[in-house]
Amino acid sequence: MKLFSLMGRRQAARTAVVLCAALTGYAAMAQTFPARSIRLVVAQAPGSSADALARSVATKMAESFKSPVVVDNKPGANGNLGMDLVAKAAPDGYTLGLAVPSVMTVNPYVYKNMPFKPLEDLVGVTQTTSIIFGLHINPKLPVKSVADLVAYAKRQPNGLNYSSAGVGNLGHLAGELFAAQAGIKMTHIPNKGDTPGLLDVMGGQTDLMFAPVPSAISYVRGGRLTLLAVASRKRSATFPEVPTLIEAGLPQVVVEGWTGIVVPAATPAAVIAELQRAVNASLADPSIRASVEQQGFEIVGSNSRDFTQFMKQESTKWGELIQRSGIKLAD
Numbered sequence: 636m637k638l639f640s641l642m643g644r645r646q647a648a649r650t651a652v653v654l655c656a657a658l659t660g661y662a663a664m665a666q667t668f669p670a671r672s673i674r675l676v677v678a679q680a681p682g683s684s685a686d687a688l689a690r691s692v693a694t695k696m697a698e699s700f701k702s703p704v705v706v707d708n709k710p711g712a713n714g715n716l717g718m719d720l721v722a723k724a725a726p727d728g729y730t731l732g733l734a735v736p737s738v739m740t741v742n743p744y745v746y747k748n749m750p751f752k753p754l755e756d757l758v759g760v761t762q763t764t765s766i767i768f769g770l771h772i773n774p775k776l777p778v779k780s781v782a783d784l785v786a787y788a789k790r791q792p793n794g795l796n797y798s799s800a801g802v803g804n805l806g807h808l809a810g811e812l813f814a815a816q817a818g819i820k821m822t823h824i825p826n827k828g829d830t831p832g833l834l835d836v837m838g839g840q841t842d843l844m845f846a847p848v849p850s851a852i853s854y855v856r857g858g859r860l861t862l863l864a865v866a867s868r869k870r871s872a873t874f875p876e877v878p879t880l881i882e883a884g885l886p887q888v889v890v891e892g893w894t895g896i897v898v899p900a901a902t903p904a905a906v907i908a909e910l911q912r913a914v915n916a917s918l919a920d921p922s923i924r925a926s927v928e929q930q931g932f933e934i935v936g937s938n939s940r941d942f943t944q945f946m947k948q949e950s951t952k953w954g955e956l957i958q959r960s961g962i963k964l965a966d
Contacts, residue, residue, distance in 0.1 A: 668728060668906055668909050669702045669729065671702065671729065672729075673700070673702065673704045673728070673730075674705055674707050675689055675692075675693050675705065675706050675707065675732075676707050676709055676717045676718070676720055676730065676731065676733070677689045677707065677708050677717065677733045678709055678710060678716065678732070679708065679717075679735075680708060681708050684847070684849050684850065684932075686706070686708060687930070688733070688764065688894060688927060688930075689706050691917070691923050691927070692763065692896075693705070694917075695916070695920055696914060699913045699916055700913060712746075713801065713804075714737050714742065715738060715746065717732065717738075718732050718734070718739075718751070718753065718757070719751050721757065721897065721899065722752075722753075723751065725899070726899035726902040727903075728903070728906035730899070731897070731898055732757065732897045732898070733763075733894060733896065734759075734946075735893070736805050736892055736893060736953075737804060737805060738753060739753045739754065739897070739946050739949075739950070740754075740952075740954075741803050741805065741808065741953050741957070743954075744953065744958070745802065745803035745957060754947060755900065757898065757899065757900060758897060758899075758900045758939065758943055759895055759896070759943040759946060760896040760897060760898055760907055760910045760911050760914060760939055761895060761911045761914050761915055761937050761938065761939065761942055762893055762895040762936070762937040763895050763914065763918060763935060763936065764893060764894045764933060764935055765891050765933045766847045766848070766849065766893055766894070766932055767847070767848045767865050767871045767873075767891060767892075767931065768805065768809055768865070768867070768890045769847075769848045769862045769874075770843060770845055770863045770866065771844050771845070771846055771851050771860045771862055771863070772843040772860070772861050773836050773842055773843070773861070780863070781864050781883035781884070782883065782884070784843075784863060785817045788820070788821070789818075789819055794822060795819070795842040796822045797810045797821050797822070797824065797841055797843050797845070798835045798841040798844040799825050799844065799845070800826060800828050800829045800831075800846070801825050801826065801827065801828070802962065803957075803962060804825075805845075806844060806845040806846050807823060807962070808953055808957070808962075809845035809866060809888070809890040810844075811823075811956060811962070812887070812888055812956060813866075813880070813885070815959075816887050817885060824841050829851075830850065832844050832846065833846055836860060837854065837860060843863075845890060847892050848862070848871055848874070849930045852930075852931055855874070864877060864879060864880045864883055865877055865879050866879070866880050868881065872933070873928075873931045893945075895942050895946075896910065896914050908939075911938060911939060915936040
């Protein structure tokens with residue numbers, strides 16, 4: 636018994652030493668991080684709203700770390716190209732990715748051959764913003780409300796046509812969700828981005844489009860589009876007079892875009908904590924907050940655990956819709 640007791644105490648002591656060493660290592664890593672420049676991969680083209688957000692945050696992070704944070708645009712394959720680079724990077728905190736819904740929660744269900752597994756190979760640092768999606772219609776449609784639009788659609792032999800930024804895009808899924816909940820027929824007309832899709836609505840080639848409010852602000856204010864409703868849980872601060880689809884009697888039609896920072900899954904917790912602190916401090920800066928909110932985004936600034944869990948919930952939600960709607964898989 637004494638022998639086993641002695642062995643147990645020795646094992647406990649060794650375990651304590653290992654844990655202490657690990658904690659000391661993490662603490663030292665956090666104190667010295669970063670020791671060189673950080674790369675923030677944006678899987679969208681330069682000039683996009685996501686790119687503008689990334690550059691604003693990167694500038695403030697660089698000031699906080701006193702070390703460069705370089706934005707690297709890698710568009711392609713609906714975001715897969717850029718985020719694959721992040722997923723396969725060294726898990727040391729020096730390669731970050733700006734995540735959006737399509738690549739993290741939608742692409743796994745619409746692409747036959749994903750080069751990586753988003754929710755296994757990447758982990759959240761913080762959700763940076765929430766992006767309200769709006770139901771934008773052609774101003775010439777003879778409707779004044781969502782109820783009018785639904786009634787109008789039911790009177791059309793072929794239903795309505797709606798634009799999206801592409802197959803599997805969040806706007807595409809929003810249209811499918813809206814049609815299913817409203818009990819109407821809609822034909823999807825995919826495009827190559829939000830702006831081309833919105834131009835089709837303005838030109839009368841399509842009737843409506845679910846698109847991020849920031850992408851359509853100028854068109855709505857210029858009278859070229861009508862923002863009929865927003866697909867969020869609460870009204871938009873940018874257009875507080877516009878009702879939600881929940882208020883219009885469609886409580887299931889909640890579609891919110893978002894952005895966030897992710898890193899390779901094996902990145903040390905201490906480094907993730909340092910990155911989270913720096914990003915959230917950037918978002919709290921009054922100039923950044925004012926600029927972001929003016930573009931129609933809403934600041935979030937969550938923690939790693941909550942953001943990772945949020946992405947998993949979103950993945951389940953959209954995966955079920957994609958499977959029900961029979962959206963064809965991409966190559």
